[in-house]
Amino acid sequence: MGDKKKAIVYVRLKDGVLDPQGVTIHKALMQMGYKDFLSVRSGKFFELEINANGAEIDRQIDEVCSKLLSNPVIENFSVEKKG
């Protein structure tokens, strides 16, 4: 049994790509009277638990990010490794 480590993948829309969810949340904030919130941009993240002894784990994470976890046409991703 191998050690585990964790990676967090953050996926966000590229600059210039419209974010309807963020816009909707911002409108709701305005309607609720929260005038000090100037903009909202939404994103998602994935916490991956990984076998630390796996081969070429970093390359695998990168592959998985662009093939499955993000849409490279409209989204960027970044990876934060832990432990």
Place this chain on the structure above:
Amino acid sequence: MGDKKKAIVYVRLKDGVLDPQGVTIHKALMQMGYKDFLSVRSGKFFELEINANGAEIDRQIDEVCSKLLSNPVIENFSVEKKG
């Protein structure tokens, strides 16, 4: 015109709450042959741009998190402030 600052709100499902999106992604990874990925847990985040001169901004952010950005029954949130 006030200064702007940024806060990032991370929303994740509480421990023990089923995460169908994470489970589905993990199954897909297994089918694609990525055997070193042990589990996947999904979450979302929101980048808030805020008027730094607003009154009681920290309290407002906390309110907004529990009222609008998360469902306190099944989700936890954490806030990271920047700038």
